Structures are given as C-alpha cells and as structure tokens.
Amino acid sequence: MISLRAVTLVYPNGTRALDAIDLEIAKGSFVFLVGHSGTGKSSLLRLLYREQLPTHGQVTVDNVRVERLRRSKIPQLRRNVGVVFQDFKLLSDKTVWENVAFALQVTGARTKDIMRQVPRVLDLVGLAHKSRMFPSELSGGEQQRAAIARALVNNPKILLCDEPTGNLDPSNTNEIMDLLHRINLKGTTVLIATHNALVVDRMRRRVIRLEDGRIVADEERGYYHAANAPADADLPLVRS
Amino acid sequence: MDWGRLRFFFSEVWRNFTRNLIMQLTAIGTVAVTIVLLGGFLFTRDTLGKIGDDVLRKIEISVFLSDAATTAQADSLIAKLRADPRIASVVYVPKNEGLRQMRERLRGQIDTSLLTSNPLPDALRVRVYNTDRVRDVAATIRRQAYVANVEFAQDAVQKLLRLSDVLGRIGLGIVTLLILTAAIIISNTIRLTVFARRREIAIMQLVGASGTYIRLPFIFEGFLDGLLGAALALGLLDVARYQLIPKLVVALPFIPLHAIGINEGSFALELLGVGAAVGIIASWLSVGRYLRA
Numbered sequence: 001m002i003s004l005r006a007v008t009l010v011y012p013n014g015t016r017a018l019d020a021i022d023l024e025i026a027k028g029s030f031v032f033l034v035g036h037s038g039t040g041k042s043s044l045l046r047l048l049y050r051e052q053l054p055t056h057g058q059v060t061v062d063n064v065r066v067e068r069l070r071r072s073k074i075p076q077l078r079r080n081v082g083v084v085f086q087d088f089k090l091l092s093d094k095t096v097w098e099n100v101a102f103a104l105q106v107t108g109a110r111t112k113d114i115m116r117q118v119p120r121v122l123d124l125v126g127l128a129h130k131s132r133m134f135p136s137e138l139s140g141g142e143q144q145r146a147a148i149a150r151a152l153v154n155n156p157k158i159l160l161c162d163e164p165t166g167n168l169d170p171s172n173t174n175e176i177m178d179l180l181h182r183i184n185l186k187g188t189t190v191l192i193a194t195h196n197a198l199v200v201d202r203m204r205r206r207v208i209r210l211e212d213g214r215i216v217a218d219e220e221r222g223y224y225h226a227a228n229a230p231a232d233a234d235l236p237l238v239r240s
Numbered sequence: 241m242d243w244g245r246l247r248f249f250f251s252e253v254w255r256n257f258t259r260n261l262i263m264q265l266t267a268i269g270t271v272a273v274t275i276v277l278l279g280g281f282l283f284t285r286d287t288l289g290k291i292g293d294d295v296l297r298k299i300e301i302s303v304f305l306s307d308a309a310t311t312a313q314a315d316s317l318i319a320k321l322r323a324d325p326r327i328a329s330v331v332y333v334p335k336n337e338g339l340r341q342m343r344e345r346l347r348g349q350i351d352t353s354l355l356t357s358n359p360l361p362d363a364l365r366v367r368v369y370n371t372d373r374v375r376d377v378a379a380t381i382r383r384q385a386y387v388a389n390v391e392f393a394q395d396a397v398q399k400l401l402r403l404s405d406v407l408g409r410i411g412l413g414i415v416t417l418l419i420l421t422a423a424i425i426i427s428n429t430i431r432l433t434v435f436a437r438r439r440e441i442a443i444m445q446l447v448g449a450s451g452t453y454i455r456l457p458f459i460f461e462g463f464l465d466g467l468l469g470a471a472l473a474l475g476l477l478d479v480a481r482y483q484l485i486p487k488l489v490v491a492l493p494f495i496p497l498h499a500i501g502i503n504e505g506s507f508a509l510e511l512l513g514v515g516a517a518v519g520i521i522a523s524w525l526s527v528g529r530y531l532r533a
Contacts, residue, residue, distance in 0.1 A: 049446070071451075078448035091440060102440075106449035111244030154447065 001027040001158065001189050002048060007057030009043055009213075017043040019213040021057070025191065027157075030184045032200045033193040034224055035210035041193035044210070045160045048191070049081045050074050062157055079107060082151030082159045082188075086166035088143045090135040096122070096146045097131040103150045121149040125179055141172025148179060152188075159183060161192040165199060173199060197224035252457040256433045257464060263429040264465060270425045271469020271518065272476065274418040275511050279477045281411040282507075288404040295400060299371055301378050301392045303364040309386035314362060317384055321366060324380070326373050331365045338363055361388060419518055426465050426522040430458050434527060441531070451531060458527040459520060466519020470512045477511075 002025040009018040046052035125145040165173040207222030
C-alpha cells in the first residue's frame with residue numbers, strides 16, 4: 001500500500017530531514033511512526049500526500065508513484081489519503097456537519113451523496129448528536145473526532161495522523177486511539193506519527209522509530225522504547 | 241442539475257465578495273471610472289470621425305476659369321472633367337450666379353451694394369468620389385487650358401484628420417493605463433480574499449479539491465467586480481447621454497453630435513465585455529500565482 005525506496009529529503013536550508021529511507025507498509029496495517037521532535041516523522045507523512053517531494057528516491061502510495069505525479073493528479077491522490085493533524089484544522093465558522101460536508105462539497109460530490117456520507121461518518125466518530133455545534137463549542141477530543149470524520153468522509157484507503165493526540169488529555173487520547181483502531185478494523189491503513197510513548201506501548205502494534213532522518217528500528221508489536229519495555233505494556237487501551 | 245452544488249458555489253462567491261466589501265467597492269469604482277472614460281473616448285473618437293467625414297464629404301474643388309474662356313470652351317472642359325472616373329460631380333457656376341451666392345453668404349456682414357462690377361470669374365465646383373484623391377484631381381485640373389486657379393480646403397481637412405489621429409492615440413494610451421490600473425486593483429482585491437481564506441484553501445487542497453474548483457469562486461468574484469463596474473459605468477454614460485448631450489447639442493450647434501449613430505445595444509455589450517474580461521483575467525492571474533506557490 002505504501003512503499004518508500006531510498007528516499008532522501010533535504011530542505012533548501014540544508015537540513016537532511018530523511019536519509020535513505022526504505023519502508024513497506026501493507027494494506028490494512030496499523031503503524032506507529034515514533035521518534036523525538038525533528039526526527040523526520042512529519043516530513044515522511046508529508047511525502048505520502050504529496051505536500052513535499054523527496055530529493056531522491058521513490059514514493060509509492062496505492063500503486064501511484066507520488067514523486068512523478070502531475071500537479072493536476074494530486075487531488076486524486078489526496079482523496080485516497082485522509083490526513084489528521086495535532087491542531088485539528090477545523091474551520092471555526094462552520095458547524096461540525098458543515099466542516100465534514102465541506103470535504104465532499106469541494107471535491108464536487110453530489111448533494112445526495114453528501115446527505116448520505118456525512119451522517120455515516122459522524123455516527124462512526126460518535127458526533128452525530130453534536131453535528132450542529134461549532135468547533136469552539138466542542139472539547140479537544142471532540143474536535144479531533146470531527147477532524148477524523150472529515151478525513152474519512154471521502155472513504156480514503158489510507159489515514160495519516162500527525163500527532164493526533166498531541167493536544168489531548170489522557171482520557172480523550174484513549175477515545176481517539178480507540179476510534180482509530182476501529183477505523184483500521186474496517187480496512188483503512190492507519191499510519192500515526194506520535195511521541196506519546198504511553199499510547200504506543202499500550203497498543204502493541206508495528207512501531208517504526210526514526211532518529212535523525214533514519215529508520216533505526218522497525219518492530220511488529222513494538223514498544224516506544226525498544227530496549228526497555230514499560231511495566232504497564234500489557235494494559236489494553238482498546239476496549240474490545 | 242444539482243442545485244445543492246450550485247448553491248454551495250454561489251454561497252462561496254457571496255462569502256468572498258462580502259468579506260472585503262470596501263475593497264470590492266474600490267475595484268468596482270475603478271472599473272466604472274475606466275469604462276466611463278473608455279465610453280467617453282469612443283464617443284469622442286466617433287464624433288471627430290463623423291465631423292471629419294462630414295467635412296470630407298463636403299470638400300469641393302473650386303476651379304476658376306480664365307476670363308478668356310468662351311462658353312463652348314467651358315462646356316468642353318466640363319465634359320472632359322465629367323468623363324474622369326475620379327470625379328463625382330461638376331457644377332458650373334457662371335460669374336453672375338457666383339456673385340449672387342456671395343451676396344447671399346455675406347448678407348448682413350458686408351454691404352455688397354458697394355460692388356458695382358462683378359469681380360468673380362466663371363467657376364466650376366468639383367466633387368470627387370474618394371477624398372484621398374482630392375490633391376491628384378486638383379493637380380490634373382490645374383493643367384487644363386482656360387483654368388486660372390484651383391482651390392480646395394486641403395489644410396483644414398489635414399489638420400482635422402491629424403487632430404483626430406493624435407486624440408485617438410492619446411485616448412487609447414489613457415484608456416490602456418486605466419484598464420491596467422483596474423486590473424491591478426481587482427487583482428489585489430482577489431489576493432486579499434485569497435489571503436483571508438488561506439485556511440479554507442489549505443483544507444480544500446488537503447482533501448483533494450481540484451485546482452479549478454478552488455480557483456473558480458475567486459475568478460467569479462473578479463468577473464463580478466468587472467461586470468458590476470461596467471454596469472455602473474453604463475448607467476453613468478446613460479445619464480450623460482440623456483442629460484448632457486442634448487445641452488451640448490444646443491450649445492455647440494456646429495458639431496454634429498446628434499448625428500452620432502451609436503448602436504446602443506452592441507456598444508453596451510462591448511463595454512460590459514471589457515469590464516468582465518478585465519475582472520476575469522486579473523483574478524485568474526492573481527489566484528493562479530497564489531495557488532502555484
């Protein structure tokens with residue numbers, strides 16, 4: 001589903017954000033991308049939705065060579081890749097319903113599809129009852145759920161999350177991770193960049209660790225800190 | 241037809257349009273001033289052209305025959321001139337008729353009863369088909385026998401044509417500058433709207449809206465600025481047409497203002513088209529540059 005081959009990203013100021021990255025992520029995976037701030041997690045995500053072009057190497061997303069993509073084809077890629085950010089990026093003058101519908105309206109969806117899709121995703125993220133509220137009337141966790149609903153409303157195959165719980169308290173963090181897990185169970189590939197060790201260690205999913213733009217560890221059912229697994233690692237975060 | 245899509249599009253346009261009302265009004269006002277001046281320029285150019293045509297149509301060559309010419313010789317000269325394909329008409333004005341016409345023309349200005357003898361020669365008034373050939377025809381006539389003198393209003397016509405030409409160039413220059421100014425102001429207005437909506441644009445790009453879809457409301461906003469400005473200008477020009485021109489016609493009776501046959505429908509459409517085109521092109525360039533970056 002996602003493949004990076006010898007990908008290097010050097011910013012114009014000379015910063016080497018990514019260095020010879022090789023990575024394969026299978027369809028339907030749930031993957032954590034961990035590492036300290038500035039190790040290249042966000043840069044790697046940006047390559048996947050073509051916000052950034054690699055300096056060298058190949059980036060393939062859903063069989064599309066992203067670095068070769070013509071400008072006019074970028075919208076098509078982005079409808080297949082939902083993105084969620086730490087700061088939610090909701091439009092403050094639109095209600096939850098309008099924020100979610102906006103993603104469909106601007107991609108030219110028909111009204112009847114909008115009327116069908118928006119309630120479906122709002123139901124999925126548990127915000128159906130708050131659809132008429134504005135972002136400022138919601139808690140941080142609810143705002144992030146609205147942002148996830150917007151990212152999902154186009155039925156993307158991949159969901160990229162850049163520090164999705166960075167602004168949330170532990171209780172909201174758990175709710176969001178629970179939601180992302182459920183989305184993954186429906187078949188969406190989920191890639192989460194985070195430095196929240198607690199979340200990573202409780203979920204026990206594939207963990208790719210970046211340091212100075214290089215992959216230094218890649219483990220199935222990994223921990224945030226590879227060598228010293230924390231004591232509470234077995235506590236399930238996701239209530240099944 | 242999906243009315244929901246259309247409603248969404250126009251609600252976006254309306255939000256853009258009302259977000260920066262002062263700037264929109266500035267843009268519309270600039271377009272209006274430009275179009276009023278363009279209309280005024282076209283009107284003046286048409287009027288001068290009309291006057292020039294009028295004078296040219298009336299231009300005639302006065303041919304004065306020598307006193308030695310007999311009636312038969314004059315007749316033969318007239319026949320010869322009438323055979324010339326460049327000449328439209330030849331009118332024979334005998335000296336008595338010439339004097340009568342002069343007395344008529346000068347009545348009340350000079351006491352013509354003081355003229356005891358007739359100082360005028362027999363004359364011919366010649367008109368040509370193509371006014372560009374006046375000079376050639378005059379030269380040809382001058383070479384004929386029994387022709388004493390040939391005159392025509394060459395200088396006056398040439399000055400008028402030169403004036404019309406110079407005014408045309410100056411007017412075109414001013415209108416071009418004004419159109420550029422209007423385009424720059426519209427372009428800045430649109431850029432402000434784009435800037436005010438940068439978060440929405442970023443989200444549109446993130447969720448996969450096409451470039452055209454993102455641009456279209458802004459282009460339409462520019463189109464509206466241009467169109468409304470041109471419509472305002474047409475209103476002002478209409479006021480000028482019905483309030484000002486009748487007064488000018490009374491004040492300047494020698495200028496054939498009333499004769500200007502502007503086709504109002506197509507003239508209005510042209511001006512609206514210019515306004516709309518300036519708006520569309522300016523906003524297209526402005527949005528295009530922002531979204532590429």
